[in-house]
Amino acid sequence: xxxxxxxxxxxxxxxxxxxxxxxxxxxxxxxxxxxxxxxxxxxxxxxxxxxxxxxxxxxxxxxxxxxxxxx
Numbered sequence: 001x002x003x004x005x006x007x008x009x010x011x012x013x014x015x016x017x018x019x020x021x022x023x024x025x026x027x028x029x030x031x032x033x034x035x036x037x038x039x040x041x042x043x044x045x046x047x048x049x050x051x052x053x054x055x056x057x058x059x060x061x062x063x064x065x066x067x068x069x070x071x
Contacts, residue, residue: 001068008061015054022047 022042025033031044 001064001071005061005064005068008057008064012054012057012061015050015057019047019050019054022050 033042
């Protein structure tokens with residue numbers, strides 16, 4: 001269970017890092033972000049999905065740690 005928790009925390013860190021990097025990108029009135037380094041257009045909804053995944057992984061990690069402490 002601790003291994004599962006560690007993988008969930010790694011997933012949360014990755015998704016949180018992507019979310020943090022992309023939320024500060026310049027965007028237009030249509031909600032499209034432009035990454036100038038890679039010339040990739042990112043939609044506003046995809047940025048929020050990364051935040052949701054980060055929160056989900058954090059909750060799963062907490063649940064796995066709680067389950068490991070009960071064993």
